[in-house]
Amino acid sequence: MSLWFRFDHRRGDFRLQAAGEVPARGITALFGPSGCGKSTxxxxxxxLERGDDGEVRMENDIWQNGRTFRPPHQRPIGYVIQEGQLFPHLxxxxxxxxxxxxxxxxxxxxAGPDFDTVIELLGLPELLDRRPGQLSGGQRQRVAIGRALLTRPRVLLLDEPLAALxxxxxxxxxxxxxxxxxxLALPVLYVxxxxxxxxxxxxRLLLMEAGRIRAAGDLSDMLTRSDLPLARGEQAETVLEATVSGHDADYHLTRLRFAGGELSLATQADLAVGEQRRIRILARDVSLTLSPAADSSILNILPARVSDVRPLNPAQALVCLDLGGTPLLAHITHKSVAALGLEPGTPVYAQIKSVALLV
Amino acid sequence: MFSPADIASLWVTLKLATVTTLILLLLGTPLAWWLARTPRRGKVVMEALVALPLVLPPTVLGFYLLVALGPHGPVGALLDMMGGPTLVFSFPGLVIGSVIYSLPFVVQPLQASFSAIPAGLLDAAATLRAAPLDRFFSLVLPLARPGLLTAVVLGFAHTVGEFGVVLMIGGNIPGQTQVLSISIYDHVEALDYDQAHWLAGSLLVFSFVMLLLVYRFNRRFGLGRP
Incomplete structure (x- = not known):
């Protein structure tokens, strides 16, 4: 079941006007700068707060609409915030x-998981008899998440649960x-x-800015959309789902296959063939050539096609690439754009200097 | 040692302090909760009213109570009209006076310990399916235990020690409204220092032991003083 919300809420000078959906499965991140209204x-x-005007429902189950307002204790939610808020006397x-x-x-x-499953899943069995005061920050957050899961919620709301760690x-x-x-098949909204x-x-990503949802979509699309600030920042990146396809024992390399080709990276012990992993490529680690360089030290060179070129700053441009359907970003200089004659449609080779495993 | 009249006044005193403390807990807890949690600006007026008995001479408070509760006062006249009991110079009148007089000693420690409970804990309890009253009993009261204990002890002890208010509206009727502090005063007036010593000394020891127990209790539970 997916969660749907719409609010128009004013407090002092701040106005929050947002609508969105949290789909039934997977983690939807509510992402944005501090003070943009994510926690509100x-x-x-x-x-926990009643907006001036709002609507929240989970399928046909209405939590708020017009004069209808179900207080928090009657909503099937799990809610965890930064400091965990464990009860110190228990x-x-x-x-x-x-x-x-x-x-x-x-x-x-x-229906949800039972008590033993949850404490096992979060590694809590050894902590059961302790007091919150005797736990580390990370342990406290694990207990807080477990406590929320044990109410067998229909949606999990996490407000920067790791920020204090x-x-x-x-x-x-x-x-x-x-x-x-x-x-767990549970929708999660993660601030x-x-x-x-x-x-x-x-x-998925809900991108929030000054009280509004600026854009929403799948993570990899959102990260690479040239009209959004994510693709333009210092940390602009592409995130890919890849499958471990083989190992090269001689050189200690592991190959990962994704929709747009194959990548090699230094072998890590825990990678088994067939395993799915998430990898990240930073835009500043991607350079472009017109022909495949045979004399380069860079291992990962993939054919691609330019889909968009946009100025980033006086010196640099954002180049969006298409690797057989998979988007990839590169931050390069305007000088290089001019020298290579890059424009939408130009076939190029993307040289990827480093690939990081995320999961 | 104690004369029968002394025993009677001791009994009146204990009864008065117990009844007063119970009433104050029932009235003071919701009031303190409201003061601790309301964002309304009007709450400072309420806070000032609650604190008034701290600074007012007890005789002033007693005087106004006497006027209000007396047969010609607003409360007294209303009760009289409805065929109710006379409050002045009676035990119920004494209870009303004591409740007002000891109000800040119960409300203030409670308010302080309620305020110290982080709002995040209450939010967490709400999202863990606890209804408001459930939150109060499962979370607020256990966390406010040191403040609750302090409130009970201060409310009780302060009522035991009151003099001016009682003298004004209670009179000095043995067995009904004569309390310990007035008995001591009477003994001293009659230059009967031995009897005064017995009563005053017992009161001193009683108060000290009570406070000692409170501080020990609060320390043992590691909750600190409120």
Whole structure:
């Protein structure tokens, strides 16, 4: 079941006017700069704030519309924010049971995973008898996510759940989120302003700017649309789903196949043939040639076609490429654009200097 | 040691403090919750009203209560018309006076501990399917326990120690409205220092032991003082 919302809400000088949809499966990232209204939108959807005018429904189940307003405790949501908000007077076990007990009394819950499955999935069995005060930041967030999942929600609303964690704790918790993603059929709306996080786990993107949804779509399309700021930033990137297709034992390389060709990268021990992984190519790591260079040290050279050229700044241009249906971005100088005579339709070779595995 | 009259006034005092504390908990808890959570500007007026008994001389408070509750006062006249009881110089009148007099001692610690509960915890409880009353009993009360205990003890002890208000509206009727502090005053007036010592000393020890227990309790639960 997908979640649908529309709000027109004013508070002081700030106006939030947004409509969108969270599809039934996968992680939809609500992405935008700080202060653009992401958290407010999530609170409105949760019912923690009542907008001036709004509509929220899940299929035919209306949460808010006109004078209808279901308070948060009657909405089948799981909601987790930055600091987890574990109850300090209860053990981890009782925190986890808090929503579990109460949700059991209503009919308005999804079938959902049982208690043991959730604590297993999030690696919580050893923590059950501890107090929230005895947990690390990452552990607290895992408990908070588990506590929300145990209410068997129909949608999971996460408001920067990893923002308060350091890089190491983040790396430790992301695999858990990815497991949730793979193993539970649950729509997730994930608020974030961290593009790395989004590239790693999101399937879809709602791009928010100054209280409005600027654009919405699949992650890879959104990242490469030349009319959106994402493709124009320093960290502009392409995210591809690729399948491990083979290993080259002599040179310690692994090959990954995607719709637009094949890429090689240094072998990582945990990659098995047939496995699906998400990879990222930064726009600044892509250079272009008109003929395939036989004397280049760059391994990954793929034929492509220019689909769009746009100025980025006085020195640089954004070149959008099409690799047999897969979009790819390159940031190169205007001088090179002129020297190579690049325009939409030009056949080129994309030299990819580095490829990063994301998942 | 204690004369029968002293025992009677001790009994009146304990009864008064218990009834007053219970009423204050029932009235003061929602009031403190409202003060802790409302964003309304009007709440400062309420806060000032609640704090008034802290600064007002008890005799001033007692005087106005006497006027209001007396047969010609607004409350007294209304009760009289409806055939209700006379409040002045009676135990119920004493309770009304004590409730007003001890109000800040119950409301303020409660308000402080309610305010200290992060709003995020309440939001979390709401999204975990807890209805408002459920949130209050499962989350707010346990987290506000140190404040609750302080409120009970201060409300009780402050009522035990009151003098001016009682003197004004309660009079000094043995067994009905004569409380400990007035008995002590009477003993001193009669130059009966031995009896005064017994009563005053007991009150001192009682108050100290109560506070000692509160601080110990709050420390043992690691919740700090409110």
């Amino acid at each position: 939108l999530l609170r409105l959807i949760a019912g 053990s981890v076990r009782d925190n986890l049971r808090y929503g579990w007990k109460r949700a059991g009394r209503t009919n308005d819950t999804a 350091d890089a190491a704790a983040k790396r430790a918790i992301l695999p858990y989120l990815e497991r949730l993603h793979r193993e 974030s302003h961290d593009s790395d996080e989004v590239a790693r786990i999101a399937d």
